[in-house]
Amino acid sequence: MSKAVNAARPASHQMSREERKVLAGTLVGTTIEWYDFFIYAQAAGVVLGPLFLAPVAQESPGLAQIIAFATIGISFLFRPLGAIVAGHLGDRLGRKKMLVFTLILMGASTSLIGVLPTYAQIGVLAPVLLIFLRILQGFSAGGEWGGAALMSVEHAPAHRRGFFGAFPQIGVPIGMILATATLWVLTTSMGPAFNEWGWRIPFLFSIVLIVVGYLIRRAVEESPVFKQLQQRHKESSAPLGQLFRWNWRQVILTAVIFIANNAAGYLLIAYFATYAVGVLKMDRPSVLLATTLASFGWLAFTLWGGIVSDRLGRVRTFQIGYAFLALWAVPMWFLIDTRNVVWYFVALFVMTFGLGLSYGPQSALYAEMFPAKVRYSGVSIGYALGAILGGAFAPMIAEVLMNAFRASWTIGLYIAIAAVISLIGVSLVRETKGVDLHVAEAHAEYVKEHPEAAR
Numbered sequence: 001m002s003k004a005v006n007a008a009r010p011a012s013h014q015m016s017r018e019e020r021k022v023l024a025g026t027l028v029g030t031t032i033e034w035y036d037f038f039i040y041a042q043a044a045g046v047v048l049g050p051l052f053l054a055p056v057a058q059e060s061p062g063l064a065q066i067i068a069f070a071t072i073g074i075s076f077l078f079r080p081l082g083a084i085v086a087g088h089l090g091d092r093l094g095r096k097k098m099l100v101f102t103l104i105l106m107g108a109s110t111s112l113i114g115v116l117p118t119y120a121q122i123g124v125l126a127p128v129l130l131i132f133l134r135i136l137q138g139f140s141a142g143g144e145w146g147g148a149a150l151m152s153v154e155h156a157p158a159h160r161r162g163f164f165g166a167f168p169q170i171g172v173p174i175g176m177i178l179a180t181a182t183l184w185v186l187t188t189s190m191g192p193a194f195n196e197w198g199w200r201i202p203f204l205f206s207i208v209l210i211v212v213g214y215l216i217r218r219a220v221e222e223s224p225v226f227k228q229l230q231q232r233h234k235e236s237s238a239p240l241g242q243l244f245r246w247n248w249r250q251v252i253l254t255a256v257i258f259i260a261n262n263a264a265g266y267l268l269i270a271y272f273a274t275y276a277v278g279v280l281k282m283d284r285p286s287v288l289l290a291t292t293l294a295s296f297g298w299l300a301f302t303l304w305g306g307i308v309s310d311r312l313g314r315v316r317t318f319q320i321g322y323a324f325l326a327l328w329a330v331p332m333w334f335l336i337d338t339r340n341v342v343w344y345f346v347a348l349f350v351m352t353f354g355l356g357l358s359y360g361p362q363s364a365l366y367a368e369m370f371p372a373k374v375r376y377s378g379v380s381i382g383y384a385l386g387a388i389l390g391g392a393f394a395p396m397i398a399e400v401l402m403n404a405f406r407a408s409w410t411i412g413l414y415i416a417i418a419a420v421i422s423l424i425g426v427s428l429v430r431e432t433k434g435v436d437l438h439v440a441e442a443h444a445e446y447v448k449e450h451p452e453a454a455r
Contacts, residue, residue, distance in 0.1 A: 022155045023167045025216050026148040029103050030171025031178065032206070032213040033144045036110035037137060038179035039202045041270035041395075044068045046183075046277075046284075047199045052127045054119040062403060065278075069396040072270060074131060075138025076392030079384035086143020087377030098376075099151065100218060102144040107210030109136035114203030146380030149363035156364075158434055159310060162317075165363030166306025172359070173298035173352075176269055180295065184288035243374040243381075250369045251382045256425030257365075258386025260322060260418040261358045264329070266391035267415070268298070268348060268355070271398045276336065276344060279402070286341045294348035301356020309361035313433045318365070318426040321357025326419035328354060330412035337408055358422070368432035390418065 040048075049068035050057045057064035086098045113133050119126045148168035156164030182202045190198040243251070273291050276282045309317040328351055335347040370378035398411045 019155055019164075021216075022151055023164065025099075026152045026168040027171050027174070028216045029099060029213050030144065030148050030168045031174045032209045033103065033106050033141060034172045034175030035178045035209060036106050036175075036206050037141060038176050038269050039110065039182070039206070040113065040134070040137065041072050041266070042179060042183055042273065043199055043202075044072055044270065044395075046274070047195050048130070050195075051118045051120075051199075052130050062399075065274075066396055066399050066403075069270065069399055070393065071127075071131060071134055072266070073392035073396060075134040075141070076384075076388045078135045078138040079142030079387055080381060082139035082142025083146065083380035083384040084142075084377070085139075087146055087380040096147075096151070098143055099147040100214065102140040102147065103210065103213050105140040106137055106144065107206050107213075109133045109140070110203055110206040111210075114200040114206070142384045143380060145383050146376050149379055150367055150376055153363050153367040154437055158436075161364040161367070162306040162309035162314065162361050162433075163303075164306075165367065166303045166360045168363055169306065169359050170299050170302045172265070173295045173302060177292055177295045177299065180273075180288055180292040184285055184292060187288065188285045242371075243377050247370060247374060247378055251378060251385070253425055253429055254366050254369065254379065254382025255385035255389060257318065257422050257429070258362070258383060259390035259425075260325060260415065260420075260422035261355060261362075262387050262390030263394040263418045264325060264351065264355055264415050265298075265359070266394045267398060267411070268295075268351070271395040271411075272336070272344075272348060274395075275398075275402070275408070280337070280339050282339055282341060282344070287344065290341050290345040291348065294345055294352060297349040297352035298355055298359075301353050302360040303356075305357040305360025306364065307360075308357070309364060309433070313431045314361040314365035314368070315426055315429055315431050317361045318358050319423060321354045321359075322419045322423040322426065323354075325351070325354030325358065326416045326423065329415040329419060330409050333408040333412045354419075365426075365429070365432055367437065368435045369429065372437065 048071070049061070049064040053064045053067055056067060082102070086102060089098055110133075113130065116129055116133070117126055145168065148171070149165060152167050153161050153165045179202065182205065186198050186201060187194050268291070273284075273287050276287045277284045305317055305321065312320075332347040332351055335343040338344075366379040366382065367375060397414060401410045401414060402408065
């Protein structure tokens with residue numbers, strides 16, 4: 001079937017106006033979502049511990065830092081719930097409605113953090129409210145990625161799914177660039193005032209971004225694959241039941257495949273700058289600037305990874321990325337420990353090569369692994385579980401390793417082991433490039449083994 005689909009495609013594809021709107025909608029939306037998420041992740045390593053965990057910070061600053069990083073992970077625990085709810089509704093009501101809903105929920109919870117009273121003002125209620133808003137962020141993030149990934153991939157020509165699917169992916173490094181650059185500008189211009197009240201500005205800035213994202217996403221048409229399912233009136237009456245009955249293996253594999261990329265990505269997002277400033281005593285504005293510039297590598301290599309996967313295949317591209325990440329994870333720390341901001345930049349930039357190749361093809365690979373009827377649920381839940389196993393507590397684990405061993409290379413060893421695990425996971429997947437997304441099941445062998453699921 002896939003060969004026939006590819007043969008029917010022209011050698012060159014002129015992108016339509018609707019396709020450009022889809023790419024813009026998925027890119028802008030995920031950029032805003034992850035800007036919100038990254039602002040919190042980076043603020044957790046800089047100011048949130050002393051402000052919301054004051055008693056702990058006074059007695060043990062290290063413990064307060066670990067707890068602050070743990071609040072990043074708490075929200076990940078609610079991603080599967082968001083993935084289940086948004087995935088179930090997205091498979092039944094459409095991708096577009098869920099994309100708008102998750103965008104608004106993420107923006108509202110982020111903006112409210114910007115006006116949240118601190119421990120000095122309302123006591124223990126401050127960290128309680130902070131954690132509640134983090135839970136809302138995690139819930140919305142759990143449903144966001146799956147919808148954006150499917151909107152891009154399901155609108156794409158079969159021979160360009162990797163390229164189209166890379167657009168929601170590059171929203172992550174762009175969101176990080178925007179978040180880190182915002183913090184760099186504020187910390188450079190405000191000085192000590194940033195720790196007092198200036199940290200609220202990037203959270204409040206989310207309101208403007210949400211309005212822009214909402215207007216763009218509202219103009220995007222529903223996925224053509226979902227429209228076809230509606231026309232055929234074959235949606236499952238219990239898509240989640242079908243997912244866990246027939247596609248549990250794909251859910252597990254998607255979770256395992258994402259572990260290393262998400263763990264390494266969250267160290268880049270939330271830990272490296274904190275380590276450089278707090279442990280190595282490097283200049284904070286210089287470190288934030290270097291981290292921002294290194295993130296451009298993540299952006300470029302992620303987009304390139306999607307393009308490469310349209311040629312080499314999804315699995316092979318992932319394998320190259322994870323093999324590189326496993327080899328670089330330990331040596332990079334010796335460059336970081338030089339306390340030289342140039343070598344710090346080089347270490348992070350080189351790491352983004354492995355991150356990009358193991359992230360760019362993800363949307364296309366995951367969409368091609370699942371049947372159309374449960375695709376939103378499948379990719380969202382697998383992604384959310386992988387995030388829990390990977391990035392949820394990666395900064396906290398890194399902090400614990402540093403406190404226990406006083407050797408940064410142990411963090412690299414942790415990432416290298418994760419990369420090997422994810423490399424094994426993706427190697428167990430049969431190449432998916434070019435499968436027909438418009439049929440009820442993504443793989444012919446699945447239909448053959450379970451014909452009742454195709455009725």
